[in-house]
Amino acid sequence: MSDRQDAPLDIDALLNELTVEEKASLCLGSDFWHTAPVEGLQIPAIMVADGPHGLRAQLNEADHIGLSGSVPATCFPTAAAMGSSWNRDLFRSVGEALGRETRRWGVSVLLGPGVNMKRSPLCGRNFEYISEDPWLTGELATAIVVGIQGQGVGTSLKHYAANNQEHDRLRVSAEVDERSLREIYLPAFERVVTQAQPWTVMCAYNRLNGTYASEHHWLLTEVLRDEWGFEGLVVSDWGAVHDRFAALKAGLDLEMPPALGFSDAALVAASRTGELADEVLDASVRRVLELVSRSQPARAEPGSFDEAEHHALARRAAQESAVLLKNDGAVLPLQPSPGMRIAVIGEFARTPRFQGAGSSQVNPTRVDVALEELVAAAGSDVEVVFEPGFGIEDGKTDAEKDAELRRSAVELARKADHVLLFLGLPGAAESEGFDRTHIDLPDNQVALVSAVGAVHDRAVAVLANGSAVRVSTWQHHVAGILECWLGGQAAGAAVVDLLLGAANPSGKLAETIPVRLEDCSSYLNFPGDPGVVRYGEGIFIGYRGYDACHQPVSYPFGFGLSYTTFRIDDVDVAVAGSVADGDLEVRVRATVTNTGAVAGAEVVQIYVGDVDASVARPVRELKAFEKVLLDPGESRQVMLSLDDRSFAFWSTRLARWAVEAGDFEISVGSSSRDLAVTVTISLEAPSVAPPLNADSTLHEWLADPRGRELFTANDGPPVLQDDELVKVIGTMPMSTLAAFPGLGIDHATLEHLVRQL
Ligand code: BGC
Numbered sequence: 001m002s003d004r005q006d007a008p009l010d011i012d013a014l015l016n017e018l019t020v021e022e023k024a025s026l027c028l029g030s031d032f033w034h035t036a037p038v039e040g041l042q043i044p045a046i047m048v049a050d051g052p053h054g055l056r057a058q059l060n061e062a063d064h065i066g067l068s069g070s071v072p073a074t075c076f077p078t079a080a081a082m083g084s085s086w087n088r089d090l091f092r093s094v095g096e097a098l099g100r101e102t103r104r105w106g107v108s109v110l111l112g113p114g115v116n117m118k119r120s121p122l123c124g125r126n127f128e129y130i131s132e133d134p135w136l137t138g139e140l141a142t143a144i145v146v147g148i149q150g151q152g153v154g155t156s157l158k159h160y161a162a163n164n165q166e167h168d169r170l171r172v173s174a175e176v177d178e179r180s181l182r183e184i185y186l187p188a189f190e191r192v193v194t195q196a197q198p199w200t201v202m203c204a205y206n207r208l209n210g211t212y213a214s215e216h217h218w219l220l221t222e223v224l225r226d227e228w229g230f231e232g233l234v235v236s237d238w239g240a241v242h243d244r245f246a247a248l249k250a251g252l253d254l255e256m257p258p259a260l261g262f263s264d265a266a267l268v269a270a271s272r273t274g275e276l277a278d279e280v281l282d283a284s285v286r287r288v289l290e291l292v293s294r295s296q297p298a299r300a301e302p303g304s305f306d307e308a309e310h311h312a313l314a315r316r317a318a319q320e321s322a323v324l325l326k327n328d329g330a331v332l333p334l335q336p337s338p339g340m341r342i343a344v345i346g347e348f349a350r351t352p353r354f355q356g357a358g359s360s361q362v363n364p365t366r367v368d369v370a371l372e373e374l375v376a377a378a379g380s381d382v383e384v385v386f387e388p389g390f391g392i393e394d395g396k397t398d399a400e401k402d403a404e405l406r407r408s409a410v411e412l413a414r415k416a417d418h419v420l421l422f423l424g425l426p427g428a429a430e431s432e433g434f435d436r437t438h439i440d441l442p443d444n445q446v447a448l449v450s451a452v453g454a455v456h457d458r459a460v461a462v463l464a465n466g467s468a469v470r471v472s473t474w475q476h477h478v479a480g481i482l483e484c485w486l487g488g489q490a491a492g493a494a495v496v497d498l499l500l501g502a503a504n505p506s507g508k509l510a511e512t513i514p515v516r517l518e519d520c521s522s523y524l525n526f527p528g529d530p531g532v533v534r535y536g537e538g539i540f541i542g543y544r545g546y547d548a549c550h551q552p553v554s555y556p557f558g559f560g561l562s563y564t565t566f567r568i569d570d571v572d573v574a575v576a577g578s579v580a581d582g583d584l585e586v587r588v589r590a591t592v593t594n595t596g597a598v599a600g601a602e603v604v605q606i607y608v609g610d611v612d613a614s615v616a617r618p619v620r621e622l623k624a625f626e627k628v629l630l631d632p633g634e635s636r637q638v639m640l641s642l643d644d645r646s647f648a649f650w651s652t653r654l655a656r657w658a659v660e661a662g663d664f665e666i667s668v669g670s671s672s673r674d675l676a677v678t679v680t681i682s683l684e685a686p687s688v689a690p691p692l693n694a695d696s697t698l699h700e701w702l703a704d705p706r707g708r709e710l711f712t713a714n715d716g717p718p719v720l721q722d723d724e725l726v727k728v729i730g731t732m733p734m735s736t737l738a739a740f741p742g743l744g745i746d747h748a749t750l751e752h753l754v755r756q757l
Pocket of ligand 1: 050051063064065111158237238359
């Protein structure tokens, strides 16, 4: 064996030399953050650390809920924020920075990104997830994985799968039908695995349809490895293993943190009795060794990173993550002029909330405070005055104190030229570990907005929250709303850049802002009953649900304003190849023009809807997008390609993706509800209908070209002459109709027809 620290391990040789006990030990960590070393064979331990938007490397401490300290690291905007950037390049750059920091501290795997779907805005961990849409999530997460892994360290794609709530997350069984899994809950994982091969995938805590994700052979082996071709290692979420042997057999390679003396003993015992086949144990050991081996070069040469540069990147990322929801009368950007008075109201301007709580909590290298940044940027001849307006301590409110704070804030607003209201969710309102019970801002903030709105008609709300909050109860009191999410350590400076126009908002909502919580399709089934949550809304989560029910929303998926305006036109759709040959390519071309006076970025979004399908399908689904930066007056042509998957649904009958022949609407626009152009195309495709037989209904026979031909030969039975009757009895199986006299269909004719088919 070589002494070189960065030399790859000779895995085949090691597998021959390792004892069963050593092999079992390798399938468990050695402590909270490390894999197990095997000293005699020079197999080192490697370190893993959270989390998605910043490194949480605990060199001397260990916890997975954000209690103890960790090394200083750049806190980038959370996934909820970055998701709104719709910018793959940005995700990649942030990934590269995360990778550099991970490498610098000798950490081999960064435990992220999280790609679970936002099934409900209540999920306490939504800030760590990207979107309610699987395609957007998959695309952006792929970019960050490529960025991180390009630095020689790994990622952990999590939490696989159907971990969409915090409530009872370690036990609850998510009851999800296969079509919803395939179309909504799995595609982001699939995309990242097939496009970027994350070094590891982390299984979820919860059960899926009764079986723990950690023991789910279909999830961990059949789908992940056999179908998608995953080549890396499956690690458990921290504490997700209940039966180490069952988990290993299902495809879980590494248990974290280790149940030392217990899980390894179970594996050794199963191996001794022959219950655990050598190949199964060896396969997992091989993957652990491969992980250790591929991380060697980076561990031998950790490198360094430039804190200031990463902070600047975090600032750019926060700028791109903010979504301008409302800007009546172009209240933004502010144009400071000598003698102007800007009232800054809201505790969050002074005490920023920029990240969520739990395992992803980062110890930032520095934190920008919006109030200080504004004072500096506005200049000495502009007066910036501040009032906290409300308290945020521990989420508790003190009515009397709040009334007093509100009175002072209103007095300040009355005498100001501009009013900026820094609102949001206090840290205690959302976190890993529990879900919210409502989506409102705290009462003291809603009361403040209406009191300030009564004395100032051009106030602007600046929001800091990790998941959608209701705006419908208070937005009429303000002229502008800038949704900044939890924007990371540089959010304070980025917000000021946006408010003063040094940066132009370009974020687009990656999650719908509903009018009321009750409008969400998951409302009746969240967070479920003891031990079980039924995904009753099926594939209709997020905008898929609101659109299907024609529900008004406060701000739709994909929405976001800019300080400039755009036009999308000159749309052309060209179809090449075919579904039957598996080479369908639908090319969509559009021109986007900046029609305003300042540079800005627009996201061209392409949605596809199956107009007439045999199964329930969403009105439209995002299938492609491109963010384009344009100078005033500049035009750019965007070319995007759709393949057959863009038109397919998961057929449970055929157990595969299927495209149904017929019309499809392709809409191009700037949000899911602002679609400049819709083009209808017609696709030919092999039939996905089940073959006809005696149990098929009259309607089904008539809908099938061959069935109709046979059935209507020589004018067919008399029943066909009566349209009204056909409507009534058309849903009955032919075999039933054959028993009814007078319809002209008898068993002998039916048998003859079926034979002819
Ligand atoms: C979280 C994971 C995290 C792990 C380690 C768990 O509680 O669900 O996302 O990576 O802890 O901290």
